[in-house]
Every structure is written in structure tokens, then in C-alpha cells.
Amino acid sequence: MILKDLDLRKLLPAALLILALMTLGIEWRALPEVPGQVWHYLQLMFSSPDWSRLPRAVAEMWRAIAMAWIGSLICVIVSIPLGFLAAFGVGPLWLRQALKVLFAVIRAFPEVVIAIILLTVTGLTPFTGALALGISGIGQQAKWTYEIVESAKTTAPEAIRAAGGTTPTIVRWGLWPACVPAILSFALYRFEISIRTSAVLGIVGAGGIGSMLANYTNYRAWDTVGVLLIVMVGITMIIDAISGRLRRAIMRQA
Numbered sequence: 168m169i170l171k172d173l174d175l176r177k178l179l180p181a182a183l184l185i186l187a188l189m190t191l192g193i194e195w196r197a198l199p200e201v202p203g204q205v206w207h208y209l210q211l212m213f214s215s216p217d218w219s220r221l222p223r224a225v226a227e228m229w230r231a232i233a234m235a236w237i238g239s240l241i242c243v244i245v246s247i248p249l250g251f252l253a254a255f256g257v258g259p260l261w262l263r264q265a266l267k268v269l270f271a272v273i274r275a276f277p278e279v280v281i282a283i284i285l286l287t288v289t290g291l292t293p294f295t296g297a298l299a300l301g302i303s304g305i306g307q308q309a310k311w312t313y314e315i316v317e318s319a320k321t322t323a324p325e326a327i328r329a330a331g332g333t334t335p336t337i338v339r340w341g342l343w344p345a346c347v348p349a350i351l352s353f354a355l356y357r358f359e360i361s362i363r364t365s366a367v368l369g370i371v372g373a374g375g376i377g378s379m380l381a382n383y384t385n386y387r388a389w390d391t392v393g394v395l396l397i398v399m400v401g402i403t404m405i406i407d408a409i410s411g412r413l414r415r416a417i418m419r420q421a
Contacts, residue, residue, distance in 0.1 A: 208389065211389035211390070211393075212389045212390070212392050212393030212396065213393045213397075215390055216390055216391075216393040216394045216397065217388075217390040217391045217393075217394055218394060220391045220394050220395070221394055221398070223379070224376060224379065224394055224395050224398040225398060225402075227369075227374075227375055227376040227378070227379045228375070228376045228398050228399060228402050230293055230374060230375045230376070231362065231365040231366060231369060231374075231375030231376045231377065232362060232365070232402070232406070233293070233297075234293045234294075234296045234297045234300065234361075234365045234368070234373070234374070234375055235297075235300060235358060235361035235362040235364070235365045236358065236361075237294075237297040237300075237301070238296070238297040238298070238299070238300025238301040238304060238361050238365075239300070239301070239304065239354065239357055239358040239361050240301075241297070241298070241300075241301030241302075241304075242300070242301045242302075242303075242304030242305050242308050242354075242357060242361075243308065243354050243357075245301070245305050246304065246305040246306075246308035246309035246312060247308070247309075247312055247350060249266055249270075249305070249309050249312075250308065250309040250310070250311070250312025250313045250316070251312060251313070251316060251338055251342070252266060253266035253267055253270070253309065253312075253313040254312070254313040254316035254317050254342075255313075255317050256317075257316065257334060257337075257338060257342070263313075266309070267310075267313075269306075270305070270306045270307075270309045270310050271306070272306075273302065273303065273305055273306030274303075274306035274307060274310070276303065277303070278299050278300060278303040278364050278367070278368060279299075279367060279368065279371055281298075281299040281302050281303050282295060282296060282299035282368050282371055282373050283371060285298055285299055286371075286373075291373070291374070292373075292374060293373060293374035293375060295373050295374075296365055296368040296369065296373030296374060296375065299368060299373065300361045300364060300365065300368070303364075304357050304360075304361065307357065308353065308354065308357050311350070311353045312346075312350055312353075315346050315349045315350055315353070316342055316346055319342060319345045319346050320345070348417050348418060349418070351417050352414040352417050352418055355410045355413055355414050355417075356410070356414065358410065359406065359407055359410050362403055362406060363403065365377065366380065366399060369381065376395060376398065376399055379395060380392065380395045380396075380399075383395065
């Protein structure tokens, strides 16, 4: 019986893989042509990019970065207090459970879905993308926050509680100094994620370089698409490098 159960456990992942491949509707005969098609479009995009579009591409990329920055600030301002309240030993049980369910629900909605819902209220503006990034980030940033608080290696909260300190006092003087470096590090990481996601939100009409990319892709202007991709990848890599250094510096000081 044990052997049969073991065999079933081994076969289950393979069966799920086969079922997934069957439901995707893959045209297996066309798969050998994919590398050639990819190489063809890479040549169209990068063999002779239209550099006259570079100033506008940089301006739209800056708009995407601004959208990500505002969304990250909204996320941090809202999620950090809520994350502390959701941590064990800080908020009451009923509040912790309610907040954790709320964070899980928010994480279940992709940024694009949130942006589409907001479009009906705020219209086609970059601020819609910023709000979508901020709301979507609350679920993840708050989860990181309460996990950091619950795993903090400090005896200060117990000492403050034994001296008659209140919950706000425990959070301010016992937990916050021990947790703030890791929280700030994750906030910077969330900002990096928001920059990449802002390009996707632009495709659905939230503005930024994503909207420009969608428009020129629809018109098959591959030389301009190549410039946009170069700007997106280059600036994103620069921001990732700067953010990575800041995160390492914060953790070293901690």
C-alpha cells in the first residue's frame, strides 16, 4: 500500500503537467519555427533603431518611474502601520486575522485588474497606474512587515511590557528600531517591482512607456519598439543597481 501511494505521488506531477499541456492548445508543429521568428523580430527591432524617438521614450520612462514612486509611497504609508497591527503580539487576535485575510485578498488581484477597475473611476491617467501599484503593493508589503516584526530577534518588547509600557510604546521603542532596516530594504525592493509593473499598466491605458510601447507595437513600428525596449531595460537595470546598493548599505548598518 505504501509503495502504491509513493508511486501515485510520483505520477501526480507528471499527470498535472500533461493535463496542463493538453489544455493550452499548443501547436506543436509550429514550435520549431519559434526561434527563427524570434530572431526575425529581434533583427527588425535592433538592427536599425529609430533614435529620433529617444527623447520621448526617456520622457515616458520617467513618467513610468514617477508612477511607480508615487505608488510605492502610497503602499509604504498604508502598509507599514497595518503590517504592525497584523503582527503577533501587537494587534488583538480578531484584528490580526481580519488584516491578514484582507492582505491575501489584495494579493489575489493583479495590478492590471486593479487598474482596470480604477479606470472606470479615475479615467486614463498615470495617477490611475500609481493608485493601482499602491493598492496592489499593500498586500505584499504588509505581509513582509508583519513577518519581519514576528521574526525580530529582540528582547526590548518584553522589557517595555514588563515596565508597564503600552502597545504604541512597545512598537515605537521596542520593535521599530529592530525592524526598520529590513522594512526599508523590502520597500526599495517593492519599488523595483513597481517600475517593471508600470510598463504593463501602460499597455492597458495607464500611461508611461507601456502605452507608447503598445501603440507602436500595434502599428508594427519595430524600429521604434527597439528603442523603447533599450530605454526600458537600460534604465531599469540602472535603478536596480542603485536600489541594490542602498539595500545592502541599509542591512550593513543594521
